[in-house]
Amino acid sequence: MSWQDYYEDMSPRPEASSREEMKHAVANSLHDTIVKEVDGLLSEGTDLREKLDEIKRLLGRDFLRQRQVEDIASCLRMVSGRTEELADDLESCTSERKISLS
Secondary structure (H helix, E strand, O other): OOHHHHHHHOOOOOOHHHHHHHHHHHHHHHHHHHHHHHHHHHHHHHHHHHHHHHHHHHHHOOOOOHHHHHHHHHHHHHHHHHHHHHHHHHHHHHHHHHHHHO
8 A cells, every 4th residue: 555545545534734744644654764764775785795605606516507507696686686676766767856846
């Protein structure tokens, strides 16, 4: 459910200042959630780095097939590409907003 759906489902209708406060509260909550999730991903990234180092050692000993390494690299690129996409999307929204406010 988006914050707009949440906001529109509220009844009775709050006053204008209360609506703004609600929007700010929802925005702050979303911000906190994203920051926590990214922080979790970064700590998982440290664990992932250790696993990748182990994979490199195993690869050096011929315990992994080339296809397995390609699969792992492909997965990492997908995650990287998706996060880049999300960041670009967010930045484009803020630049569009700056243009519309001008």
